[in-house]
């Protein structure tokens with residue numbers, strides 16, 4: 458193995474989709490010798506490997522819509538630029554609303570989303586059913602549909618970022634946990650590992666569910682908690698067609714999209730305590746399957762083929778923290794994506810690299826500053842699935 462680098466222009470802690478995207482975009486902007494430290498033996502072994510692959514811009518917070526739209530632009534060009542198989546499938550996201558208050562809020566959001574340039578429309582229950590004939594819409598008041606939302610392949614995207622970041626001069630050290638920061642006063646000047654210490658003027662925290670622990674090395678209180686989330690998949694189904702949109706039933710919270718000819722089903726457990734347990738809780742299966750069958754009765758005969766769980770890196774307002782913390786220099790946060798880190802990775806890679814190289818990102822990321830929590834200026838993202 459090559460010698461441990463003593464110095465780097467930027468060190469990134471974590472090689473998930475976020476750390477890999479930042480490394481790639483720094484390389485594209487001419488920063489050579491970026492060091493990425495990853496405690497696992499390969500990239501994307503953390504939450505990235507558990508992601509359902511959903512990509513959408515239908516958020517309630519404008520900043521989340523904007524980062525998604527930027528990311529979708531990257532996803533569209535991805536295969537051509539990176540030389541991969543297609544990684545993005547714009548099948549659309551169909552949100553189904555049954556509660557009058559929620560439906561009114563979604564219609565208002567559509568106005569905001571359209572104002573930002575998003576192609577999104579409201580549908581009647583009959584129009585939603587025309588899109589997906591298998592749906593039961595008897596209790597649905599309306600729906601929203603965005604055809605540029607869709608599905609992506611987190612593994613392929615992350616591996617491509619690693620390959621191209623390396624080509625552009627980045628160094629990935631796998632099985633190499635970061636163990637602490639070197640501090641000079643309130644400035645982070647390097648990262649300690651068992652293989653040695655690497656000095657750098659900028660260190661990026663891209664440690665996913667472990668982000669709070671990494672930030673604490675600099676005395677930064679980062680409110681990111683690991684929360685377990687599950688996915689269940691079915692065996693192939695007659696309607697598991699390639700262009701089936703992602704369906705999100707806001708009444709129950711259940712979401713489903715095609716997966717290997719069948720469906721992937723997911724549902725948040727509101728009682729899930731924070732923690733690093735990623736064992737599968739099979740008791741949840743019934744709670745997922747029941748509302749899924751209500752919404753798509755043909756699922757009655759479906760057989761479950763697989764299940765896994767992973768960790769959301771959740772903030773109190775379900776929105777990321779991006780940027781340098783005010784109290785510490787030399788540290789950049791890219792954390793707390795709260796279930797939408799994969800879909801935001803390309804945009805975050807671009808924006809964080811701009812911030813490091815140009816001193817500011819091309820999109821105003823001030824709504825995502827860490828200090829919003831202390832200022833009580835947090836704007837909770839309502840469309841969490």
Ligand SMILES: Cc1cc2nc3c(=O)[nH]c(=O)nc-3n(C[C@H](O)[C@H](O)[C@H](O)COP(=O)(O)OP(=O)(O)OC[C@H]3O[C@@H](n4cnc5c(N)ncnc54)[C@H](O)[C@@H]3O)c2cc1C
Pocket residue numbers: 470471472473474475476494495496497500501502503504505506507508509510511512633634635636663664665666667671686687688766767768769770791792794795796797798799800801
């Ligand atoms: C079940 C499930 C479904 C999901 N579905 C979607 C979806 O449909 N769409 C979507 O956009 N998002 C989804 N997500 C969320 C998405 O997976 C995450 O937001 C995203 O992967 C976060 O990426 P990351 O790079 O920040 O974190 P990670 O992928 O966890 O990467 C962080 C890396 O840091 C490493 N690390 C941590 N501490 C250290 C250390 N001290 N030293 C060195 N390395 C360290 C870890 O090993 C890890 O590889 C889902 C998540 C789950 C669990």
